[in-house]
Amino acid sequence: MKKSFLSIICLLAAFSANQALAAGDAAAGESKVAMCSACHGSDGNSMVSSFPKLAGLGEKYMTAQLRHVKSGTRVIVEMTGMLDASSDQDLQDMAAYYDSQTRQISGAQEITLVGISNPDEALDYGENVYRGGNMKTGVASCTGCHSPAGNGNNPAGYPALGGQHADYIEKQLLAYRRGERAGGANAKIMQGVAANLSDKEIKAVANYISGLN
Secondary structure, three states: HHHHHHHHHHHHHHOOOOOOOOOHEEEEEEEHHHHHHHHHHHOOOOOOOOOOOOOOOOOHHHHHHHHHHHHHHOOOOOOOOOOOOOOHHHHHHHHHHHOOOOOOOOOOOOOEOOOOOOHHHHHHHHHHHHOOOOOOOOOOOHHHHHHOOOEEEEEEEEOOOOOOOOHHHHHHHHHHHHOOOOHHHHHHHHHHOOOOOOOHHHHHHHHHHHOOO
């Protein structure tokens, strides 16, 4: 029931999002992301797995997250004070620029999990979590909000996850599960989803997502 309820929330938000799409200027944003490139890359493809790839992440999602970071609703230590002088238009422009870039796919790795020593079976396990969730524990599938191919849903503000660094995804899911990552209604949804994810499921689904294209 909980799984179905969360899926319905995602679908309703996708069709009835009450905020207009972000109206950023990608061309103007190119010069504004200079301060971001050290961690995220000039084209949004970070080389360090602890920093997210921003290329193609979703303009509406990124604009919202930048606003949360600037207001302090979402705390990212490395970004403390970086957006203080940025206007809301600046944030929209930066989001538009990074969203216009093409993401380089990280690629799933050969990993083992508790009780699963075969890497192919571990990848299948991650796929099952992504596509089917876990009925027994009430974990919704990821596809309802992030799409089967991991392309997200920009009108609803759901990020594209496909090809993202597995380390970053795992870190964020753990932060959601602990209730440490905040920032709007979508964060509340993710806290509810992650609350019942096991360490094994988090590691597996993060690795699977990193190979989605």
